Amino acid sequence: MNAYYSTLSGWLIPITRAMKTLDIEPIETLERFGISPSIVNDPEGRVCVQSLGNLFAYCNNKVGGRAFNIEVACSFHPSVLHALGYAVQSAYSLQEALERVAQYKRVVSNCCNMYAFEEGEDDFVADLEVYQYADSGRGVLTPHMIEAFLATLVQLSRDIVGRDFNPVKIQYNFEPIGADCDVASAFFDCPIEYGCDRNAVVMDAEVVRAQSISSNPAINEMHLEMLNKFMCRVDKTNLSFQIENRIVEELPLGAPSQADVAKQLGLSLRNLQRKLNDQGTCYKDILDNTRKRLTMNYIRQPHMSISEIGYLVGFSNVANFNRAFRRWEGCAPGEYRHRYLSSNTLAEACRH
Structure with a gap:
């Protein structure tokens, strides 16, 4: 039997916003895939990832291409991630913010690991290691969901270091999903590589290490205390x-x-x-x-x-x-x- 893989219910906020932007009826669509719209009112609620994977496929099929993945990222706000989001916003640098996401990734989901590390002298990498179902070997996160998450990391990075931030490149361990997607290409504004050995956002290490204008050490410490208490509840x-x-x-x-x-x-x-x-x-x-x-x-x-x-x-x-x-x-x-x-x-x- 497969383990129950889930993610934070707060993800339904950018998902439903993306649906509205793309003229997809949110309530009816969520219920179609067995997701209760009311769970978004529970900040510590969880949503079945398999249901979300089916929902992403449906929404992308409705609008064509992969525009839904990118619209979810554009609709993202750090509050979606509970206390982790606020701790990330007040972090000293983008590097510290990404390392924090990696450290506390179980706030977000139990479907993957994330690693944030320097690679060589010039690059900093946010690498998403997706778990696999024991019976089939299939990835717990679908390619659509992986793209939406990596796009969200880019959106988060732009919130922290400035809207002119672009990655060095995006890497996927799967082949292209359908035809080229102009929306995805325009959003990332960098080379997108397929068939790699990882799913990753590669960034300029110098930009990642620089102090963020939104850094606030006093507030950050308060958020980290809240985050640790939250983690003690959700990950006993x-x-x-x-x-x-x-x-x-x-x-x-x-x-x-x-x-x-x-x-x-x-x-x-x-x-x-x-x-x-x-x-x-x-x-x-x-x-x-x-x-x-x-x-x-x-x-x-x-x-x-x-x-x-x-x-x-x-x-x-x-x-x-x-x-x-x-x-x-x-x-x-x-x-x-x-x-x-x-x-x-x-x-x-x-x-x-």
Whole structure:
């Protein structure tokens, strides 16, 4: 029997908007494929992906070509992704935003993995690894849905770095869907490659790394706290989110030990270690990553002193904090802050 693959009900917002734009009756069409229109009112609701795949095929057939895929992306707003959307909007850079989507992809769907990484010196890649049905080997996401998602990543990128943003190229692991689609070509405005070994958006690494004008470290930290709590509810099998929440709560009093966190979660130390090992991580890495994430948000807030930040992320003295920061960023925290504040100029804002 196939696993139940689903996606966040918020996707119905851009889907129904796209239907209206293309003169497809939304309510009747959703019900035709067994999707209750009222589920959009539940921000934590889920929709069957197989039903959505059938809906995408129907809507594209109605309008011809692949225009529906692109219209869904054009109708996208980050709020569709719940707390993840707001955390992405306030991220420091497009790179940070895409890495966050990859990290918290289970907010969006349990149908795929997403990887965000630098490739060579010039490229940054958002790579979508689609799961397959166990009985047939068929991809859980259809080519239409893959295109809609990659187009949504491009739309999201334009919201963050500017409307003139274009990818370096789009890569699909399937052959062309029907005839050439002028709508898709015009939207991506870059080479589209088919029959590749991945589904990916390839971007200019320099553009991706640049500070976003919408970055807001204080608001971003609030959104991340909301996001972790949301993840603890929707993905109870992922122990990392629960541990990170405990660490965040305890850090101002000093870094909690692994044994303390295990006890708070009702687990033995050995059981906690085994579960984390099964998930490909360990307590030390979660603690270090959590400290770094908090630090990078705090360091970008000028009103917070370096010593205060060190205290808030659980270091007993500034020297230990400085050593950790150099390991993370290759420079002292004061030097990083100076560079950050210097780069946040009116000229940089105008560029976006």
